[in-house]
Amino acid sequence: MKENINGFSKLDKQEKINWIAQNFFSDADEAVKMIKRYWNADEALQKLHDEFIENTITNFYLPFGIAPNFLINKEWYTVPMVIEESSVVAAAAKSAKFWSVRGGFKTTVIGTEKIGQVHFLFKGEKPKLIQFINQIKPLFFDETAVVTQNMRKRGGGIQEVELRDKTDVLPDYYQLHVTFDTKDSMGANFINSCLEQIAEILKKQAVQNPSFSDEENQIDVVMSILSNYVPNCLVRAEVSCRVEELKSKDIEDPQLFAEKFVQAVKIAEIEPFRAVTHNKGIMNGVDAVVVATGNDFRAVEAGIHAFAAKSGVYSSLSHAIIEDGIFKFWVDLPLALGTVGGLTSLHPMVKMALQILKKPSAEQLMQIIAAAGLAQNFAAVKSLTTTGIQKGHMKMHLMNILNQFKATDEEKVAVAAHFEKEIVSHNAVVELLESLRK
Numbered sequence: 001m002k003e004n005i006n007g008f009s010k011l012d013k014q015e016k017i018n019w020i021a022q023n024f025f026s027d028a029d030e031a032v033k034m035i036k037r038y039w040n041a042d043e044a045l046q047k048l049h050d051e052f053i054e055n056t057i058t059n060f061y062l063p064f065g066i067a068p069n070f071l072i073n074k075e076w077y078t079v080p081m082v083i084e085e086s087s088v089v090a091a092a093a094k095s096a097k098f099w100s101v102r103g104g105f106k107t108t109v110i111g112t113e114k115i116g117q118v119h120f121l122f123k124g125e126k127p128k129l130i131q132f133i134n135q136i137k138p139l140f141f142d143e144t145a146v147v148t149q150n151m152r153k154r155g156g157g158i159q160e161v162e163l164r165d166k167t168d169v170l171p172d173y174y175q176l177h178v179t180f181d182t183k184d185s186m187g188a189n190f191i192n193s194c195l196e197q198i199a200e201i202l203k204k205q206a207v208q209n210p211s212f213s214d215e216e217n218q219i220d221v222v223m224s225i226l227s228n229y230v231p232n233c234l235v236r237a238e239v240s241c242r243v244e245e246l247k248s249k250d251i252e253d254p255q256l257f258a259e260k261f262v263q264a265v266k267i268a269e270i271e272p273f274r275a276v277t278h279n280k281g282i283m284n285g286v287d288a289v290v291v292a293t294g295n296d297f298r299a300v301e302a303g304i305h306a307f308a309a310k311s312g313v314y315s316s317l318s319h320a321i322i323e324d325g326i327f328k329f330w331v332d333l334p335l336a337l338g339t340v341g342g343l344t345s346l347h348p349m350v351k352m353a354l355q356i357l358k359k360p361s362a363e364q365l366m367q368i369i370a371a372a373g374l375a376q377n378f379a380a381v382k383s384l385t386t387t388g389i390q391k392g393h394m395k396m397h398l399m400n401i402l403n404q405f406k407a408t409d410e411e412k413v414a415v416a417a418h419f420e421k422e423i424v425s426h427n428a429v430v431e432l433l434e435s436l437r438k
């Protein structure tokens, strides 16, 4: 067995598959068959997917589910969700339906500012640097005009360039902290292109600046890159109703429910161990729509968790209160999203997801995703504070357990009927299957 290789990238697709099959599987032919079973029958479509990333050997399916009945700012949305975990789509759908008859979700885009930074070292006198940056600042806009012209026509572009002194935390370290509006694109490539040009302008102008010493002339640019921390690209989603209106099939005593729910959210606000799981519940909804719409889930995850820790202590992203008999539950999320660019016009299922969402702008998508996150969080915390999470989650997970034990259709029907009234557990399902098979 050979576990390392030089020049793997230069092999063709079949050679890559053979190398994997021969080195990691006792039955190489079966492994090749499995890899190819996941190829798309349409060769052009397969080629498109092959070319999204590097060293592609096959596809990896995730389910594409639908959560209907989201009423957001009085408009109906049907929300596509791509996720591997059972009960998430059901929970989102259940919450959406619940809130649709209680006024729906109200969402607001609080800001759309994106951020990028040129990180550089300057060994010299700070007042001279400040004066220099002020002097050359117009060039950052003028000399990037070609790159930014289309974005400016859309009403976006570079908003501000600010010098930030970081020498108290790292010797000689300064930043050009640049803010952008990238309209309907996430903007990573646009921002990085602008930043690299801004860095060139900075270095070129420094060399030519007569008031700098020989050392000050040599500004050392360490890197130029967007930040995925976007606290001012922020959206709020909220739901509210009179406490008594919370009464439903699972909520017999709405006052008690509301108080316990608020308490559960407070615990997530002050206790990081709980906050992480609480926020994971929010991300169940957020990530599923982020992935379905072809957005960069790593960027979204990184930015949101940094936001959750902005006070210095990791805390809940959502909040709840009861005020004057009104139950109010809301979430603030930083979300840098695109409805153009990236994979949005390339991946056929992403195009379909965006079509189902009625071709949203980036701002509309921020609001839909925030609503999906809040819906998910409501469902989870509602279950946690009433029945416990396992009842509903395991009900949805039942099919996975049955498939794991290769249950036949008849066995599935019999087991599902049995668990209509019983709580599902892995052991209970296995025992029942074994008794059916005797």
Ligand SMILES: CC(C)(COP(=O)([O-])OP(=O)([O-])OC[C@H]1O[C@@H](n2cnc3c(N)ncnc32)[C@H](O)[C@@H]1OP(=O)([O-])[O-])[C@@H](O)C(=O)NCCC(=O)NCCSC(=O)C[C@@](C)(O)CC(=O)[O-]
Residues within 6 Å of the ligand: 085, 086, 087, 088, 089, 090, 091, 092, 093, 094, 095, 097, 277, 278, 279, 280, 281, 282, 284, 376, 379, 380, 381, 383, 384, 389, 391, 392, 393, 395, 396
């Ligand atoms: C699972 C449910 C929804 C069952 O809830 P239920 O009361 O058994 O559902 P129901 O049969 O009464 O149906 C009501 C509605 O729920 C939805 N629904 C119901 N079943 C389905 C289904 N099979 N397929 C699609 N949708 C379904 C659907 O909208 C349906 O309306 P309808 O379509 O009939 O008009 C509920 O128990 C629930 O919301 N549980 C919470 C589940 C959850 O949060 N899962 C996430 C995974 S756990 C986790 O990762 C996070 C966590 C919990 O740790 C976070 C935290 O700690 O905060």
Ligand SMILES: NC(=O)C1=CN([C@@H]2O[C@H](COP(=O)(O)OP(=O)(O)OC[C@H]3O[C@@H](n4cnc5c(N)ncnc54)[C@H](O)[C@@H]3O)[C@@H](O)[C@H]2O)C=CC1
Residues within 6 Å of the ligand: 150, 154, 182, 183, 184, 185, 186, 187, 188, 189, 190, 191, 226, 228, 296, 299, 338, 340, 341, 342, 343
């Ligand atoms: N740290 C990070 O998050 C990084 C992420 N990326 C990747 O970059 C990609 C996103 O970059 P983008 O620049 O958004 O995509 P992109 O490079 O595909 O560019 C989108 C382009 O669409 C055009 N456009 C057309 N209509 C527009 C409209 N209405 N509003 C705005 N722009 C419009 C603009 O020219 C814009 O620059 C993602 O795939 C992401 O994974 C790349 C580098 C770093």
